[in-house]
Amino acid sequence: MTDSKPIFVTMPSLAPLEEFTELLKGVWERGILTHNGPLVQRFENELSQKLGLTNFVSVSNGTIALQMAIKALELKGEIITTPFTWIATVSAIKWEGCTPVFCDIDPETLNIDPSKIEALITDKTVAIMPVHVFGNPCDVDAIEAIAIKHNLKVIYDGAHAIGSTYNGKSLLEYGDITATSLHATKLLNTAEGGACITNNTEINEKIKRIRFFGHDDSKDIVEDGFNGKMTEVHAALGIANMKYYDEVLEDRKLKYQKYVSGLTGLQGLQFQKVKHGNSNYSYFPVIFDSEEQLLKVEAELNMNKIFPRRYFYPSVNTYSKILEPQSCPISEDISRRILCLPLYWELTSDDIYSIIKTF
Ligand SMILES: Cc1ncc(COP(=O)(O)O)c(C=O)c1O
Numbered sequence: 001m002t003d004s005k006p007i008f009v010t011m012p013s014l015a016p017l018e019e020f021t022e023l024l025k026g027v028w029e030r031g032i033l034t035h036n037g038p039l040v041q042r043f044e045n046e047l048s049q050k051l052g053l054t055n056f057v058s059v060s061n062g063t064i065a066l067q068m069a070i071k072a073l074e075l076k077g078e079i080i081t082t083p084f085t086w087i088a089t090v091s092a093i094k095w096e097g098c099t100p101v102f103c104d105i106d107p108e109t110l111n112i113d114p115s116k117i118e119a120l121i122t123d124k125t126v127a128i129m130p131v132h133v134f135g136n137p138c139d140v141d142a143i144e145a146i147a148i149k150h151n152l153k154v155i156y157d158g159a160h161a162i163g164s165t166y167n168g169k170s171l172l173e174y175g176d177i178t179a180t181s182l183h184a185t186k187l188l189n190t191a192e193g194g195a196c197i198t199n200n201t202e203i204n205e206k207i208k209r210i211r212f213f214g215h216d217d218s219k220d221i222v223e224d225g226f227n228g229k230m231t232e233v234h235a236a237l238g239i240a241n242m243k244y245y246d247e248v249l250e251d252r253k254l255k256y257q258k259y260v261s262g263l264t265g266l267q268g269l270q271f272q273k274v275k276h277g278n279s280n281y282s283y284f285p286v287i288f289d290s291e292e293q294l295l296k297v298e299a300e301l302n303m304n305k306i307f308p309r310r311y312f313y314p315s316v317n318t319y320s321k322i323l324e325p326q327s328c329p330i331s332e333d334i335s336r337r338i339l340c341l342p343l344y345w346e347l348t349s350d351d352i353y354s355i356i357k358t359f
Contacts, residue, residue, distance in 0.1 A: 007351055009309040011344040012184040012191075013248045015240035023236035032232060036212070039235040043190075046242060051162070051170040053197055055204040058235065059211055059228040062159045062181025062194035066092035066129075068228055069155045069177040069196055072206045077126035081157075082112040083317035083331040085131045089157045090316050090323070093129065101125070102317040104328040108273040110134065110285070110338075113330075114142035118150075127153040132161040132171055133312075134285055134340075135187075137277035140166050140174045155179065158197075163187050163249045163280030171277060172197045177207075182238060187252065187282045188245050190238040193230055248345055249280060255343055255352060256281040262356035268293055269359070284341045285311065291336040298339060300358045306351075311340040 014020075027033065040058055048056040059065045070079075070092065079093045083102040093100045101120050106113040112130040128147055130138045138156070147154045156174060158164075159181035164171040172178045182193030196207045206223060209216055214225025263269055268289030272279075288294040294310075301308055315335040317328045341355055 006305040020240040037232040039232045043235040043238045058230040063088040065179035065194035070096040075126045077124040081129040083315045083328040111138045131157040134283040135160045135280035166277035190234040253281045284343045
């Protein structure tokens with residue numbers, strides 16, 4: 001193992017280079033690099049069809065997609081979110097002038113615990129922003145019921161959720177808006193990229209205007225917008241990669257199952273539970289009994305040039321330099337004990353067995 005290539009937690013799934021460059025020839029010929037060009041439109045249409053989405057507005061990254069969602073719904077006030085997430089969920093809330101309020105998580109699904117949301121609602125609460133953590137669907141029905149009861153908006157951070165389903169539909173179809181990511185590490189990637197998905201036609205049009213500096217069709221400025229556009233080069237990569245999307249999805253599921261069968265029964269290990277809908281199994285998180293046990297396994301894997309990732313660590317509510325202190329004991333505890341193991345297309349069965357042997 002020591003002479004072999006390092007194994008990282010993930011590697012981008014990429015189409016053969018020729019298929020990408022073939023698409024780039026057209027970009028060069030047309031001389032259109034951005035501004036909702038033909039490849040961006042093609043990417044949006046083909047992906048919407050593939051996933052059965054009503055709308056899909058591509059943008060430059062998933063963080064901007066979250067900010068655009070908040071802007072489009074004109075939210076000002078407190079947004080209840082999860083502390084068990086990537087910092088982008090919270091920075092998007094803050095950049096839009098809203099205040100994040102942290103709701104602790106379900107220790108099994110690792111998603112926001114809906115039974116704890118209502119206690120956090122105040123007269124300043126305007127929305128709930130849950131995350132489908134590692135592609136595992138939140139309890140969408142319970143969250144929707146709370147939102148309706150208290151007249152709140154719901155924005156899902158679906159950064160990990162392409163390929164997950166709920167009630168037989170794409171998970172991206174739920175909430176007032178879902179923001180997703182097409183970052184290099186995601187199941188489908190455009191290197192950097194993201195999207196806003198909504199079923200509301202008016203909001204969808206507004207999102208498109210926000211993406212383009214706030215222009216309407218007559219080039220008047222009608223919204224407080226910014227530049228959130230995806231480029232033709234990124235869309236070309238998305239189109240090329242989309243051809244392999246089904247295989248990549250299936251491959252991750254099979255590898256996920258390999259890990260589960262190899263690690264099941266080992267003392268002190270737990271896996272994320274899927275209680276609602278279907279996950280895309282695009283990450284392999286494993287929860288240890290203690291941080292000490294995690295650090296021991298991580299050190300051994302590192303010695304063999306295997307680099308899993310402490311994802312999400314620390315719990316976001318503990319970033320005291322940028323946030324007022326708020327306590328979320330379950331998220332803080334899980335964050336210390338969770339490790340994401342390598343999971344990507346080129347990872348071989350032998351690699352998986354070597355990783356399992358380390359435990
Ligand atoms: C939960 C979550 N939200 C938002 C983002 C931000 O996405 P992006 O990197 O495309 O800006 C990420 C990034 O991985 C994420 O994990």
